[in-house]
Amino acid sequence: MCGPEPRTLSLAVMAAAPGPGFLALKAVPLSGSPPDPRRQRRRLNKNKKKNWNKHSDIAAVEEFLEDVRQQERVSGGLVSEKTDENLFFVDTGDETKDLLHNKGKVKPLRIDLILQSDSKVPVPKDILAYQIPNSRKVRKKAEREERLGIIPRKQRLLYARLRNPVAKKKVVPNNNPARDFYDLWSTTSPLDKELEGKDTWFLEQTKKIRLKRPHKLNQKPSQLPAIEVIAPGGSYNPTFESHQALLLEAHQVEFKRQRAEEKIRRQVAFPPSEELPTKESVLGELCQGLLVDSDGEEQEGRPKADGEEAECGPVWNAVCRMKKTERERKKEKMIRKEKHRLKAQKAARQKQQDLFRLRSIKGEVNQLELKLEKRKVKRKAKQKAEANKPRRLGRLKYEDPDLEVKLSDELAGTLRVLKPEGSILSDRFKSLQKRNLIEARIRAKFKRKHKLKYVEKRAFREVTL
Secondary structure, three states: OOOOOHHHHHHHHHHHOOOOOOOOOOOOOOOOOOOOOOOOOOOOOOOOHHHHHHHOOOHHHHHHHHHHHHHHHHHOOOHHHOOHHHHOOOOOOOHHHHHHHOOOOOOOOHHHHHHOOOOOOOOOOOHHHHOOOOHHHHHHHHHHHHHHOOOOHHHHHHHHHHHOOOOOOOOOOOOOOOOOOOOOOOOOOHHHHHHOOOOHHHHHHOOOOOOOOOHHHHOOOOOOOOOOOOOHHHOOOOOHHHHHHHHHHHHHHHHHHHHHHHHHHHHHOOOOHHHOOOHHHHHHHHHOOHHHHHHHHHHHHOOOOHHHHHHHOOOOOOOOOOOOOHHHHHHHHHHHHHHHHHHHHHHHHHHHHHHHOHHHHHHHHHHHHHHHHHHHHHHHHHHHHHOOOOOOOOOOOOOOOOOOOOOHHHOOOOOOOOOOOOOHHHHHHHHHHHOOOOOOOOOOOOOOOOOOOOOOOHHHHOOOO
16 A cells, blocks of 8 residues: 555644644644733623623523423323323233323323324313403303393293294295186285285385385487488488488588688698798797886986875885784784774664665566576476487597488389498497487507518518529
8 A cells, every 4th residue: 555544644733733833723732832912811791780691601501491392292290200000001012001000091102192282282272262351251241141040031032032923934836726816917916915014115125026216217318219210311212302412411521521621721721922031920929028128227226206105105124014002902903803893783774774775675586587587498408409409428529421322313213223322230329329328439540569570581582583
């Protein structure tokens, strides 16, 4: 072998460690050298509680307490305090002798030991489970009732139910073929006899009778008919007068639309060259109001005369204002009282004068009542006129559809060659909007979230012409 054995090597290292030429990880004091004065024993102040756990060795105490806790978990207490009968079983190999020696105790099965709890420390009681609200008051009340012979109300009700049992009424089935006939649509039905005399609210809650329908639900949102009859000019073979009246109505609708479009176009149109702003007009608009403000500043800058100050009123200054004297305050108080007295006298005289003009006051009241009655009639007429008009139920306003009209050269004499106008689906949709059954709607515009990306496929990319 090339070197010494491992044990010989370790002994050689240990012997060489304290030598003077060996560099150790920890500073080892040389034999015979004086102790380092810096490595003195620390003096600790143990009369303070914060230093007890930090500088006290409590490992032995912790080990003892852990041993005590282990004994409590395993045997339910300290082993030194247990008797031999509680700790050991006598096993002689004979079951009869084992029962005699163990005083009737049977050795538990292995499966029972597995199912038992690992710790024999009893579970702490839940105090809240034993607490009863107002337990002292309830206990005193029960003791008082027992002393005086008073039976609680719950027990009295139970005794009453036992003395007078309620006989359940047998429900007669409704499938008896020998029953009498009755009118199904009449107001009085033999099936409603058992509901007579009972509370209406109870019957409504138990769904024996229907709830009372609100009066508002019986009113239609609009009195317009579901299907409106078109004008006589819309017939496939109308008279000349009715067809011309329908054409005139369509012309007026189109004329109003063109006027509205022309108005918008005129408002957004670029002004003519004569009305275009010039440099002088732009400068005048920019300087407008500046000269007036500068004149006002000059007027404010110069000193004001006494007459001007009197016209504008006194100038209040917080520095020069003096505190009122007691005499001035009393004088102002007397003036206020005098004003209130004069005002009360004037009101009393006015009431006295009103007694002599009762006839005129009565006439004014009659005029006011007539005026209010006229307003009421006018308001009702307006509500009646607007009852058949489409209301604004949403953010959009209802717009009438275009009139379905044919020109004179498009009229056909028979239904066989007649070309239909409009759409039944759109007509029903507009009818629902006009009768206030749904809100006005428009077709939602398709808005693409991301831009389309065109990609050339690799197969086509390789083809070159």
